[in-house]
Amino acid sequence: xxxxxxxxxxxxxxxxxxxxxxxxxxxxxxxxxxxxxxxxxxxxxxxxxxxxxxxxxxxxxxxxxxxxxxxxxxxxxxxxxxxxxxxxxxxxxxxxxxxxxxxxxxxxxxxxxxxxxxxxxxxxxxxxxxxxxxxxxxxxxxxxxxxxxxxxxxxxxxxxxxxxxxxxxxxxxxxxxxxxxxxxxxxxxxxxxxxxxxxxxxxxxxxxxxxxxxxxxxxxxxxxxxxxxxxxxxxxxxxxxxxxxxxxxxxxxxxxxxxxxxxxxxxxxxxxxxxxxxxxxxxxxxxxxxxxxxxxxxxxxxxxxxxxxxxxxxxxxxxxxxxxxxxxxxxxxxxxxxxxxxxxxxxxxxxxxxxxxxxxxxxxxxxxxxxxxxxxxxxxxxxxxxxxxxxxxxxxxxxxxxxxxxxxxxxxxxxxxxxxxxxxxxxxxxxxxxxxxxxxxxxxxxxxxxxxxxxxxxxxxxxxxxxxxxxxxxxxxxxxxxxxxxxxxxxxxxxxxxxxxxxxxxxxxxxxxxxxxxxxxxxxxxxxxxxxxxxxxxxxxxxxxxxxxxxxxxxxxxxxxxxxxxxxxxxxxxxxxxxxxxxxxxxxxxxxxxxxxxxxxxxxxxxxxxxxxxxxxxxxxxxxxxxxxxxxxxxxxxxxxxxxxxxxxxxxxxxxxxxxxxxxx
Numbered sequence: 106x107x108x109x110x111x112x113x114x115x116x117x118x119x120x121x122x123x124x125x126x127x128x129x130x131x132x133x134x135x136x137x138x139x140x141x142x143x144x145x146x147x148x149x150x151x152x153x154x155x156x157x158x159x160x161x162x163x164x165x166x167x168x169x170x171x172x173x174x175x176x177x178x179x180x181x182x183x184x185x186x187x188x189x190x191x192x193x194x195x196x197x198x199x200x201x202x203x204x205x206x207x208x209x210x211x212x213x214x215x216x217x218x219x220x221x222x223x224x225x226x227x228x229x230x231x232x233x234x235x236x237x238x239x240x241x242x243x244x245x246x247x248x249x250x251x252x253x254x255x256x257x258x259x260x261x262x263x264x265x266x267x268x269x270x271x272x273x274x275x276x277x278x279x280x281x282x283x284x285x286x287x288x289x290x291x292x293x294x295x296x297x298x299x300x301x302x303x304x305x306x307x308x309x310x311x312x313x314x315x316x317x318x319x320x321x322x323x324x325x326x327x328x329x330x331x332x333x334x335x336x337x338x339x340x341x342x343x344x345x346x347x348x349x350x351x352x353x354x355x356x357x358x359x360x361x362x363x364x365x366x367x368x369x370x371x372x373x374x375x376x377x378x379x380x381x382x383x384x385x386x387x388x389x390x391x392x393x394x395x396x397x398x399x400x401x402x403x404x405x406x407x408x409x410x411x412x413x414x415x416x417x418x419x420x421x422x423x424x425x426x427x428x429x430x431x432x433x434x435x436x437x438x439x440x441x442x443x444x445x446x447x448x449x450x451x452x453x454x455x456x457x458x459x460x461x462x463x464x465x466x467x468x469x470x471x472x473x474x475x476x477x478x479x480x481x482x483x484x485x486x487x488x489x490x491x492x493x494x495x496x497x498x499x500x501x502x503x504x505x506x507x508x509x510x511x512x513x514x515x516x517x518x519x520x521x522x523x524x525x526x527x528x529x530x531x532x533x534x535x536x537x538x539x540x541x542x543x544x545x546x547x548x549x550x551x552x553x554x555x556x557x558x559x560x561x562x563x564x565x566x567x568x569x570x571x572x573x574x575x576x577x578x579x580x581x582x583x584x585x586x587x588x589x590x591x592x593x594x595x596x597x598x599x600x601x602x603x604x605x606x607x608x609x610x611x612x613x614x615x616x617x618x619x620x621x622x623x624x625x626x627x628x629x630x631x632x633x634x635x636x637x638x639x640x641x642x643x644x645x646x647x648x649x650x651x652x653x654x655x656x657x658x659x660x661x662x663x664x665x666x667x668x669x670x671x672x673x674x675x676x677x678x679x680x681x682x683x684x685x686x687x688x689x690x691x692x693x694x695x696x697x698x699x700x701x702x703x704x705x706x707x708x709x710x711x712x713x714x715x716x717x718x719x720x721x722x723x724x725x726x727x728x729x730x731x732x733x734x735x736x737x738x739x740x741x742x743x744x745x746x747x748x749x750x751x752x753x754x755x756x757x758x759x760x761x762x763x764x765x766x767x768x769x770x
Contacts, residue, residue, distance in 0.1 A: 114160045121153035172551070175558055179457075182554055184429050184472035185512030187402040188545030189582060190538040192225060192523055193293060193349070196233065197534035199393035204233040204532050206399055209406050211527040212536050214518065223516060225401040225523055225542070226509065236294065236392045237286035239363050243271060246278030253359055261389050267301075270340070270368065271384040277314075277374045283392070284363035290353045293396035294366075296346040298337055299389035306341075307382040313339025314373035314380055317346075320365040321631065322354035327367070328631070333539075340385035349398060349539070352631055401523075401538075403516030403545060404431050404509040412440070412477060417499030419482035419492055425475040427510040429548060433470075438508050440468055440477070444501045451506075458493035467494040473548060477505075516545035543614045544582045568644040574609050578653075581640050583633045585696060586612045588656070588707040588757050606650045610657070610707070610757035611637055612695055619697070620690050621762055624739045627695070629655035657758040660737050661693050661711070662745065664766045665720055666730035677725055678769040685723050685767045692719055695759040708756040713748065730770075737763055 116124075126149065129136050136145060194206050208230045216222040238258065245252030252272075260266040270281040308314060313335075318327040328351045336344025353364045374380045405427075413423045433454065440452040452466040458480050461467045469478045480494020497503065523538040568574045571589035578587035590608040592601070602608050613633055615626040638653045645651050667685060669677060692698050698705045700715075713732060720729055734748035754760065 114163055116157075116160060118153055118157045121156050122150055125149045125153065171555065175554065180554060180558055182473060182551065183549035184431070185548045186544060186546040186582070187404055187431055187512040188514075188516030188518065188542040189400060189402045190225065190518070190523070190542035191398045191540055192227065192401040192536060192538050193396055193398045194231075194233075194526075194530070194533050195293065195396040195535050195537075196394070196532050198532070199235065199295075199395060200233070200532055201235055203235070204530075206231045206233070206397060206530060206533070210399075210530065211405070212401065212523045213525045213527055214522050215525060222525065223403065223518065223522075224405045224511070224527065225516075225538075226404045226406055227399045227401045229399065231291065231397050231399045233292065233394050233397045234287050234289060235394055236289060238392060239284040239286055240361060241268065241284075241390075242282040242359060243269065244280045244282065245272045246280070247276060255359070258390065261387070267386040267388050268390075269384045269386055271370065271381065273384060275370055275374060275381040275384055277370050277372045279370045279374075281368040282358070283366045284358075284361055285353075285366065286363065288353055288355075288364055289350055289394065291398045292350045292394050293333070293398070294348055294350055295393045295395045296348075297389075297391040297393065298340070298346065298387055299343040300337055300340045301386055301388065302342055307380055308339045308341070309379050310338030310341050312379065314371045314376070315339065316369055316371055317348050318367050318369055319350055319353045320356045320367075321352055322356060327369075328352070330366075331539075331625075340387075347395065398539075402431075403513070403542065404511040406507065406509050407505075408507050410505045410508075412503040412505055415442075415479075415497035415499060415501040415503060417496060419480060419496050421479045421496075423477045423503065425470075425477060425505060425508065427508075428473065428475040429510060429512060430470065430472045430475055431509045431512055433508060437506065439506050441504045441506055442466070442497045442501050443504070444498045461494040463492045463495065465494050475510075477503075512545065513547050514545045516542055518542045566644055567646070568641055569646065571607075573644075574607060574641060577641060577644060578609050578611060578637050581633075581637050583614055584611055584637060585614045586704060586707075587637075588612075590757055605648060606652065607645070608652045608654060608757070609637065609641065610654055612656050612759065615696065620687075621764070622694070622696075624658070624660070627656070627658060627761070654757075656695070656707075657755055658695075658761045659711075659752065659754060659758055660739055660761050660763040661752075662735045662737050662763045662765060663689055663693075663716060664731075664733040664735070664768075665716075666768045666770065667720060667723070667726050668728050668730055668770055669725055670727045673725065681723060681725050682767045682769045685720055685726075685769075686765055688719055688723060689716070689765050689767075690762045692716075693760050693762040695761055698760065705760045708754055708758060709760075710754050711748075711752040711760055713750055739763060 126139055126146075129139065139146060192212055196204065206227065208227055210227040211224050212227075213222040213224045241256040241258055243254040243256065245254075256268045258268070261268060271279045317330040317332065319330060320326070321328045330351065331349040332346065333349060334345065334347040337346055338344070350366070355362055355364055358365065370381070407427060410426060412425065415421060435454065439454065442450040442452055444450070450466060452468050454470055455461065455467045457469065458467060461480055465480075467480060470476070479496060480492060482490050482492045485491055518538065519541050520539060521537050524536065526533065526536045568577050571591045574589035575587045578584055588610045590602050590610065592604050592606065611629055611633065613627065613629055615622060634653050638651065641651055641653070665685065667681060669681065693711075694705065696704050699709065711734070713734060716732055716734070717729055720726065720732065734752065735745040736748060736752065737745045
């Protein structure tokens, strides 16, 4: 039960008017006309209205006290959050030497007459390295560790020489390996290949049964590369294969320690309709670095801004030019104080002055109004003055070394919106964001802070309960929702958390969640997994074994036959089919699905009856002939699982839509 809000004075307008009229005989007996038409009664109502307004303001005092209480426990309005996106820099041509993309490189949207350019800033240095290939191998999956064949790539420099990528009779799991001398994480690699025409006989050139992967080590092991362009059509002709490489790690295979890239035949190779009948041959292979991907966020950077001049008194407040401010790096973002005739001083930012001593060079900086404050001084009972932090001597110049400002929902941009390189970099021809930018959020409102205060007060910076883990995990950029699995009744199942173990399942943000969501958009990246783990690891109790994993997705395919009323317009069939598909894609959605439209609830079962009800509400549908639900595994040839009446969803599971088939008669 919430605490009751006290009413300091419950009198209302009519109560004040009635009370004033009752006092008229006592203070003014000559006044006998108390009708509303009397001018005196009009004055009474006027003053009653003014008094009522004063009482309203008086009753707001509990609100003010509540806000002051929030300030005392350290709650502040959260500043805007910057949207983030991976930005890819493409070279004009492959370079023989390293090309560095420096940190704080700015890219932007195109400026128009009605909207200013939205600027993003790169978050770290990134080097584009020319590839140095150490070797190439073929591995026969059926022969295990003994099924390796070494290729001499120097033979390809001779006319008429070829290299077979896979064994003579290719099968699922067979691989072609390439080893590199240096790390090419986040690179755009291009394989320039000369292949025999129709060398990949038997496969669909638009959907060959293969995938490119790099070794990441750890739990991830092999991670899939994103293919931007395949001009070979699955090794059916000569051309380029352009791919985006994720994080790589060194590993030793065949007594060679290197960074590894491989082409693997998928389970689809087992299909007779789309599989390699013989191994494709390579007549020439050259690998080039054509770009690199860097994380960037919505921000603009200012350097060496003059803040003001100190007058030598405690508690001085200055204002930076730009607002709101973003999170700062203590190693780069600091205050520079230059006293007259002395060496420059670097002052450190603190959240408050509670622990600051008289000689500590500290300052605070408000993110929302850019107010920079120096330490105050307080008069003690014995007459001495205690200073919370040092005070710059009179005449000292104050400059801020570097800071960033920006953020907000305006930074949530679609794909390929960032196309302008604001600072020139040699050999870089163009730039783009291949994914939508996500995570931009405006500054927190006071009402939102008041609603979230109980969560903050309960959890603070510690994760104790399951709700604490979920609340803290959702604060990490890129996390849409999280589910914490804590130990239950023991002994549990083989996959249930054990005593002392906490498992957090993370649903990543996916931009526009309308329509069908592809499995690739729901992959929990290694970077996001590490960010969530690091954030929770600092806040978990000792002896807790923490694990961050991906959500268990159940991909649903719905087949339904809908019936229209007799003599309906045949043109309605297409419209009803589209409306039914839209309803299914929205309802069976981890972000906007479920009965409440807030995303499918973790662990909530799916009943056939609710889909019947959903489809029955589609306009112009008279009744439903059949509804069938199947659980499938995208990208696999495994047989679909038929659902009779109810699909049981595990506690860390969510429902997702695969392709639906709607028939309208």
